[in-house]
Amino acid sequence: MTKPKRTASPFKIVSGTNDPVFRAIGAHHRAARIFIAALLAESESSEGFSEATAAPRNAMFAAADALVTTKPATMAGAIAMLKYLSTVFDENGIESSIMPETVDDEAWPCAVFRTLAAALVGVQS
Numbered sequence: 013m014t015k016p017k018r019t020a021s022p023f024k025i026v027s028g029t030n031d032p033v034f035r036a037i038g039a040h041h042r043a044a045r046i047f048i049a050a051l052l053a054e055s056e057s058s059e060g061f062s063e064a065t066a067a068p069r070n071a072m073f074a075a076a077d078a079l080v081t082t083k084p085a086t087m088a089g090a091i092a093m094l095k096y097l098s099t100v101f102d103e104n105g106i107e108s109s110i111m112p113e114t115v116d117d118e119a120w121p122c123a124v125f126r127t128l129a130a131a132l133v134g135v136q137s
Contacts (some may be wrong), residue, residue, distance in 0.1 A: 031089035036079040037096050042074035044110040051109075073112045080115045080123045083131035090128055097124055108124060 047068040054064050079097075084090040100108055101121065115123040 029086060029088065031085045033082050033089040034081075034085040036075070036082040037092060038074070038081045040075040040110075041096070043068070043075040045111065072110060076111050076120070077115050080120055081127055083127055084110050084135065085089040085131070087135055090132060093124070093128065097121075 047065065050065045050068045054062060079093070082093075084093055100111060111120050114120065117127075
């Protein structure tokens with residue numbers, strides 16, 4: 013597993029919306045920042061992952077699962093989800109250290125496609 017890069021937030025959360033995907037994006041982004049900070053602190057003192065990074069990593073993966081399975085309720089939410097996750101993919105690839113390999117037994121990008129497809133049917137109507 014490669015170490016993630018330190019990056020600025022790839023999006024700004026749109027305020028004033030009740031779309032649950034914005035909360036899911038924010039939760040994953042915060043959890044990833046906490047994990048990266050723990051990982052960077054650990055890399056200065058030792059090699060590899062340890063118990064110090066296990067809890068932040070587990071919390072980040074739980075937030076990632078929630079994000080990938082949260083259906084956006086608005087077009088703005090769907091766009092934000094695509095922008096955020098495409099940035100995650102662009103910077104880290106499918107073997108991202110800030111995303112689990114699978115969500116609901118399929119590669120996380122495939123789970124995103126299914127979630128967005130289901131959500132966009134409702135947004136379009």
